[in-house]
Amino acid sequence: MYKREDKNLVEDALKRLGVNPSVTFREFYNQYEGPFWEEHVPFALLDIVEEEHSIESYTFISRQEHAFFPKQYLVLSEMFLSFR
Known part of the structure; x- marks a missing residue:
């Protein structure tokens, strides 16, 4: 269910983001x-590239919105609010 089919998508996203994460x-x-x-x-x-909301998309948004956002940082999660 969670198996990635195209590993090239990951490397392409990391290049666009300009980061060199851990192995x-x-x-x-x-x-x-x-x-x-x-x-x-x-x-x-988040996934690094899949879906509209991804590590790549949220990281680029954070970089645009916050000039101080360090280039080596990535946005890894999305917060959900629960109304019960």
Whole structure:
């Protein structure tokens, strides 16, 4: 279900982002495609490229909105609000 079919998407996204993450990070996203979430956890671990809301898209938004946002940082999650 979470198996990534096209590993080139990961490398392309990392190049566009201009980052060089750890081997573990690369291996995880080369192997798995998200997003990853659980109903009882108030956040989701984003996929690096898949979906409209991704690590790549949120990182670029953060860089645009906040000039001080460090280039080596990535936005990894999205917060969800629960109204119960």
